[in-house]
Amino acid sequence: MEVLNADGYRSDGRRQFELRSITIDLAQHGAADGTATIVHGLTKVFVSVLGPREAKLRSLTIHDRANVNVEVNVAAFSSGERRKRAKSDKRVLEMASAIKSTFETIIQTNLYPRSQIDIYIQIIEQDGGLLQACINGTTLALICAGIPLVDFACAVTCGVYANSPILDLTTLEENDIPNMTLAMLPKTGSVNLTAMESRLHVDRFGDLFEVALGAGRVIHEEMKLAILAKSRMLVAEMKTIGWGEKDLVD
Amino acid sequence: MISFSFFPLPPEPATIHESPQHSLHASHDMDIDLAHHFLHDSNLTLPGETLTSSHAYMRGHGTYVHNEEVIASVAGTIERVNKLVTVRALRARYNPEIGDLVVGRITEVQPRRWKVDANGRQDAVLMLSSVNLPGGVQRRKLESDELQMRNFFEEGDLLVAEVQAFFSDGAMSLHTRSLKYGKLRNGQLVSVSPALIRRLKSHFISLPCGVDLILGLNGYIWVSKHVKENEQEGEEGFDAEAVYSNQNDEIDMPTRSAISRVTNIIRVLASHFVPLSDTIILDAYEWAMEQDADVSEMLHQDNSFALISAVRGRK
Amino acid sequence: MPATSTISLSKAEKSYIQTGILSDPPFRADGRSLRAYRSVELETGVALLANGSARVSIGREGINSGGGTEVIAASKLEVEDLNEDGVEGGRIVCTVSCSPAAYPHLTSNALDELQEDISTILHQTLAHHSLHPNNLGILPGKKSWLLHLDLIVLSDAGNVFDAIFMSARAALWDTRVPRTRRITYRARKDHAEGQYHIDADENFSGFDTRRLAKATDFELSDYWDEGEVLDGRERWPVCVTLNVISQTHYLDATLQEEAATLLRLLLVYSFPPNSPPSLCGMRLVGGEDSALPDIKDFIKEGEQYAQELFISLDAKLREEDLRRKQKAYTKFARSR
Numbered sequence: 001m002e003v004l005n006a007d008g009y010r011s012d013g014r015r016q017f018e019l020r021s022i023t024i025d026l027a028q029h030g031a032a033d034g035t036a037t038i039v040h041g042l043t044k045v046f047v048s049v050l051g052p053r054e055a056k057l058r059s060l061t062i063h064d065r066a067n068v069n070v071e072v073n074v075a076a077f078s079s080g081e082r083r084k085r086a087k088s089d090k091r092v093l094e095m096a097s098a099i100k101s102t103f104e105t106i107i108q109t110n111l112y113p114r115s116q117i118d119i120y121i122q123i124i125e126q127d128g129g130l131l132q133a134c135i136n137g138t139t140l141a142l143i144c145a146g147i148p149l150v151d152f153a154c155a156v157t158c159g160v161y162a163n164s165p166i167l168d169l170t171t172l173e174e175n176d177i178p179n180m181t182l183a184m185l186p187k188t189g190s191v192n193l194t195a196m197e198s199r200l201h202v203d204r205f206g207d208l209f210e211v212a213l214g215a216g217r218v219i220h221e222e223m224k225l226a227i228l229a230k231s232r233m234l235v236a237e238m239k240t241i242g243w244g245e246k247d248l249v250d
Numbered sequence: 251m252i253s254f255s256f257f258p259l260p261p262e263p264a265t266i267h268e269s270p271q272h273s274l275h276a277s278h279d280m281d282i283d284l285a286h287h288f289l290h291d292s293n294l295t296l297p298g299e300t301l302t303s304s305h306a307y308m309r310g311h312g313t314y315v316h317n318e319e320v321i322a323s324v325a326g327t328i329e330r331v332n333k334l335v336t337v338r339a340l341r342a343r344y345n346p347e348i349g350d351l352v353v354g355r356i357t358e359v360q361p362r363r364w365k366v367d368a369n370g371r372q373d374a375v376l377m378l379s380s381v382n383l384p385g386g387v388q389r390r391k392l393e394s395d396e397l398q399m400r401n402f403f404e405e406g407d408l409l410v411a412e413v414q415a416f417f418s419d420g421a422m423s424l425h426t427r428s429l430k431y432g433k434l435r436n437g438q439l440v441s442v443s444p445a446l447i448r449r450l451k452s453h454f455i456s457l458p459c460g461v462d463l464i465l466g467l468n469g470y471i472w473v474s475k476h477v478k479e480n481e482q483e484g485e486e487g488f489d490a491e492a493v494y495s496n497q498n499d500e501i502d503m504p505t506r507s508a509i510s511r512v513t514n515i516i517r518v519l520a521s522h523f524v525p526l527s528d529t530i531i532l533d534a535y536e537w538a539m540e541q542d543a544d545v546s547e548m549l550h551q552d553n554s555f556a557l558i559s560a561v562r563g564r565k
Numbered sequence: 566m567p568a569t570s571t572i573s574l575s576k577a578e579k580s581y582i583q584t585g586i587l588s589d590p591p592f593r594a595d596g597r598s599l600r601a602y603r604s605v606e607l608e609t610g611v612a613l614l615a616n617g618s619a620r621v622s623i624g625r626e627g628i629n630s631g632g633g634t635e636v637i638a639a640s641k642l643e644v645e646d647l648n649e650d651g652v653e654g655g656r657i658v659c660t661v662s663c664s665p666a667a668y669p670h671l672t673s674n675a676l677d678e679l680q681e682d683i684s685t686i687l688h689q690t691l692a693h694h695s696l697h698p699n700n701l702g703i704l705p706g707k708k709s710w711l712l713h714l715d716l717i718v719l720s721d722a723g724n725v726f727d728a729i730f731m732s733a734r735a736a737l738w739d740t741r742v743p744r745t746r747r748i749t750y751r752a753r754k755d756h757a758e759g760q761y762h763i764d765a766d767e768n769f770s771g772f773d774t775r776r777l778a779k780a781t782d783f784e785l786s787d788y789w790d791e792g793e794v795l796d797g798r799e800r801w802p803v804c805v806t807l808n809v810i811s812q813t814h815y816l817d818a819t820l821q822e823e824a825a826t827l828l829r830l831l832l833v834y835s836f837p838p839n840s841p842p843s844l845c846g847m848r849l850v851g852g853e854d855s856a857l858p859d860i861k862d863f864i865k866e867g868e869q870y871a872q873e874l875f876i877s878l879d880a881k882l883r884e885e886d887l888r889r890k891q892k893a894y895t896k897f898a899r900s901r
Contacts (some may be wrong), residue, residue, distance in 0.1 A: 028631030030720025032666050033343060035631070042613060046719070048666035052343060052371040054357070056672060063419070066371075071665055076715040077615040077639035084660065084715075087673070108314065108323060113419040115371045120666040122717065124637070125613055143297060146342025148312065148323035151298035187298040187321070224296055227325050231294050234340045234629070235327065237523040238446075252602040252817075252874050254881035257620070258628065355573070406573035435577040438594050438821075442630075496576035498584065503592065506585060510596040521627040545596025549626075550604060 003161045003173055011172060012041075016161075019168045019215060020129075024226035026144055032120075034145025038137040040168065042127035047137040049145040052115035066112035070100040072121045072134065079126050080171075096121075099134055102155075102183050102193045106139075108148040117147060128170040129157040131181040131195055136219060143227055151185040152223060153192070154216040158182065160204045165211040182209070184216040258551070295322040301335055311345070312337030344369045344444040344468035346422045350413040351453045353434070353466030354424065356403045362396060364403050366411075369444060369468040372421050376403070380414060380425035382432070382493065402494050408434040410464050410472065430454065434464075436498050437474025440513050442520035444469035448527075455528045459508040459535060465526060473513050475501050510545045511538060518554040524561070534561050572670070574824045582825040586810050594822070599815035600870065603633075607731070607878075609739040609885045615639035616712075616792075617740030621732040623817065624722055635719040636728045638736035642743070644703065645711045655701020655709040659688040661729065663718040680718075687716070687729060690802065690833050690846035691737075698796040703745050703783055710742065723819040726831050730804035731878060737801045738882050741792035745783040802835040802845050803878060805870045807863055814863065816870060827851050830860075832867035836875050842868055 004010055014020070020041030029035040032048035039045075055061045060069070072092050076084040085092050099119065107117065119141070121134050135155035142149060158167050159179030169179055178200045183193035191213075200208070295301065299322045304315045312324040313335055322328075324339040346352070346368075354368035356376075365373040381402060383395060403409060410431050411424035426432050447465050455463040456476055464472040501509075515534045519526060537560045538548060547553055574582075585592045591599050603624030612618035618639035625633030645651030661683040663676055671679065691714065701710040714736065716729055807814040809828040818826060833846030844864060 027628035029625075030631055030633070030635060030666055030722070031669060032631065032720075034341070048664070050666065050669050053669075054365075054367070054373040056670070073662065073664060073717075075612075075637075075639070075662075075717055076660065076713065077612055077618070077641045080614055082641040082643055082713050082715075112371045114421070118665070118669070120664055122664055122666075122719065143325050144341065146324055146326075146339035148314075149297040150314065150316075150321075150323065152296075185298070227296055228294060231325050231340055234523050235294065237629070238525055251598065251600050252605060252877050254605050254607050254877055257606045257608050257622070355575070357573075406578075407575040408578065433577075434575070436581070438578065438581060496580075498577055498580055501581075501584070503588070503590075506588075506592050507596070510592070510594060514595060517626060517630070521630040523629045546593075546598075546601065549595065551627075554627075 003166065003176055010166075012170060014168075016164065016166050017211060017215070019218060020170075022219070022222045024140060024223065026140060026226060026230045028144075032141075032145070034141045034143070034147070036137050036140035036144060038133055038140060039125075040129050040133050040136075041170065042125055043129050043133045044123075044125040045130075045133040045137045046122040046124055047134070047141040048120045048122075049118065049138075049141040049147065050120070051117035051145070052112040052147065053118075055114065055116040060116060061114045064113050065109035066107070066115040066117050068100055068104050068107060068109065068117050068119065070096045070103075070119045070121070070138075072096045072099070072123065074123045074126070078123050095131055095134065098131060098193060098195050099138060102135055102153055103138060103142070105192055106149050106151060106153050106185070107142065108150065111148060126171070128172075128174045129168055129181075131155065132157045132168070135181075135183050135193070136223060140223060140227065144230070151187040152220055153183045154186060154220045154223065155181055155183040155193070156212045156215045156219060158208055158212045158215070160200060160208060163204065165204075165208045167211065167215050180208075182212045182216070184213055186217055186220040189213060255551070293327050294325070295328050295337055296325050297323050301328060301337075306333070307335045308333050310334045310336030312339060339445075341443050341445050343371055346370060346374075346413045346416075346468070348413055348415065350449075350467045351410065351464070352413060352424070352468040353408065353410050353439070353464055353470035353472050354468070355470075356405055356407045356409070359399055359404065362399075364399070366409070366424060368422070368424070368466075369441070369470060370422060372419075374413075374422045374424050375417070376409075376411065376424045376426070380423070380427060382427055382429075384494075403433065407496075408439060408472065410434060410466070432493050433495070434472050434474065435495065436477070436501060437462075437472055437509055438513060440471050440473060440516050440520075442469050442471065442516065442526070443523075446520055446523065446525045447471075448525060450527065455531075457508075457512065457528075457532060457535065459512070460505050461508050461512050463512065463528075463531070471516060471526075473509050473516070475499065475505050475509065507545060511535065511548070514545060514548045515557070518548060518557055519561075521554065522558045524558065530561060537561065572820055572824055574821060578821070579825040582822055583810055586815060586822075587813055591813065591815075593815070595819070597817075599813070602817040603819075605731075607735060607881050607885070609735055609882065610889050611637060612639040614641075615736075616642050616742070617736045617738070617795075619732050619735030619739055621728050621735065623724055623728050624819070631720075632722050633720065634722045634725055634728045636716055636725070636732040637719060638714065638716045638729075638732035640736050640740045641713045641715070642740075643711045643713065645709055647707055647709060651709045651711070653702065653705065653709065654697070654699075655703075655711065657692045657697070657701075657712045657714065659691050659714040659716070659733070660684050661687055661716045661718065664720070667718050667721045683718075683725075683729065686726070686831070686846070686848060687714075687733060690730075691733060693845060695843070695845065696797070696800055696802070696835065698798070700742055700793065700796040704747060708783065712740070721820070723821075723823050724806055724817045726804050726806050727817065727874075730802065730833065731874075734801040734803060734878065735882060735885075737795060738798050739885075740795050740798075742795060743785050743792040745785060748782045748784055797837070799879075800835050800837045802833045803871050803875050804831055804833045804846070805867050805874060806831050807867055807870075809863075812859070814866075830863055830867070832864065832871065834868055834871040834875070836872065842872065844868070 023039040025037040034049040037046045074085045132155040139153045159177040161177045178198040180196040184191045301320045304318045309320045322337045326337045326339040352368045354366035357367045358365040362378045364376040368374045411426045414425040415423045453465045460476045462476045606622045609619045611620045620637045622633045622635040663680045807830040808818045808826045829850040831848040836842045
């Protein structure tokens, strides 16, 4: 497959550094403390966060911080070819553990000793950049649940084609070129996850990193806007009916 | 009786944010400007935003210190009291304080203690020594009490209690050593976000429609038939049978209907994120009675919007 | 069966609910009548990569409160070889998975059991031969379609079975089967052996088995065409769950009501056009030892409720077809 044609366009009409459109929906669902649906192009992920709450099993508690539990469920109809992935599927477990290690350092787990924070991820549609969507969706759902974070985690999938970086890959592109997913913390510009399944020449790494960090900042802005819009709506709702001062003691 | 409707569209452009296809460089600056505009006009902040210097201010809830800066860790409103900066998350689990009134549900009976779900970061603890026992308030605890703990509270039971202290891991300890506290009967529970319930002078509210409300600060609200003061208390006759009874009293139809109406009003207000107080609930109740609306109809979208705008109009 | 109750209630709460339902006139905790459903939202075409899909929610309380029972269903077609797993005329397999977010208190073993159980109920009912669509065959004796119907329970606030069957019916209604045409390779007698001629026959009916032996392969007739609807899509059934407290029963129970109700009777009915309704599934959940003397009455009344549900759902599905046609049209018009 030709990843980039002679005019510099990709198979879906994007430029090399162009991200797919991002849609974020932060409406509450079910009994979760926070939920978020994020769409990157044709990849759609729904994340529910429960907690911090009493641990289901006492054996899972950690005496000085919260236990972060991540479960990923891939809908059988989410990909082009139907595929039922069991919960014990190796790829699914790997992804869950990458997400867990990303967020264990970002969530202030030390504030909640012996508690449990559950992150349940449901993949509804997939067209590349799955880990990216899962991490971004989880950041949003955690913020909606009011769980304290050191910073946002902003993830980007990137690859190398013809010696130059290319961003936000589709499934077709992922199958074709070496790629990696990177999660960055915009406050410090530090990176706390790089996940790679293919080989990448070490000389390409520097360039790729720089472009990916820039893209991470763009995604950060998108997520910030969505959270702020929701916060603003909630504040406005709370303010419209004024509290009588007499009602309040503190 | 069933009718189908469409999924509600999210309010524009609040929850769904669709951006045009953007290239890395072009849209970057503009987005930042927009975000800053947001930040300044409404006192809102986000995880990772620097609030101030840690030399001038002290960090409170919802913040942390890094590199001599006070940084927000939750999305919410910034509050400054003297030198203390806190960020109040717009929605979160219940964060207890000593003296808070909460409504909870027993999850487990353990030796000499009950575990209680109170919408917190972990289950609360109610010690056997923190409840009133039959045979007088001041009676000493007996070994036989331990053997019949389920006669007082068993799994699933609801109770109203006060936060007494915290354990070293942050779990709250409750007590029910007041005649106002104890097991709940004669009504139903409705739960809302704890953010919608602030500390009021009293969390026991009697509505004129014959309904009592207990607004638990943890977001659990008990809506029940009104019990007359003198039936409830009476220092002398602490009646264990009555206090730990699982039997409901007779509840007539108008009272039942009022309980349901109040419950539905609370659900409608909460779904619009309106903070709850006795006056607001009462205003809404009066409006609903004027409209002569069917109790269950209130939950329908159109009616719920009408209720909200009516309540807003009254303020 | 593990689905009976996932939350715990106090004795006083249970008795409050039961007394309300048994009193005359009956009164439910949210003021609904015994037969009234909470508000139901439905949308088709929610999964782009599926052949048909739908999302249903019952009793959701808006974007700030969440709540409600939510189910997504989607169908996907796969070609199967009759020499391997395939079945002449195609087959249907239904699988339900439950998100742990829907049952936050269940352990993962209990969750597995629950989804196994729901899957069995759905599969046994929908894969029955009396409901089987006629257009899942491709090449008689060689190839056929396997229709996977996958459901995800995203949240459960009571009455999950009605939601599951509603979303299953909606997804199957929405399903489009690609049009295929057969290709025959035949040696032409007037040429040297080994030379083949491909003959694509466009007017070949899928049910015509007379030329069966010759067709060896197939191709999709139109790439741009989304295909034809499943044959007999009006037949897909609906489920009504009767929640029984002594002599009284009610519909669309909330989670709290389910916890206060010992017996549930799932009744699944199909309403095929121009023929009498048929009961195509029944299941008792929970319950005391006492047999049900009134089961005949329940079945009769259940049919009436199911018919009402069926008629409303049918109207909604046609409305959805129209909405999406219009949406596709405006999108097309805009892009020009």
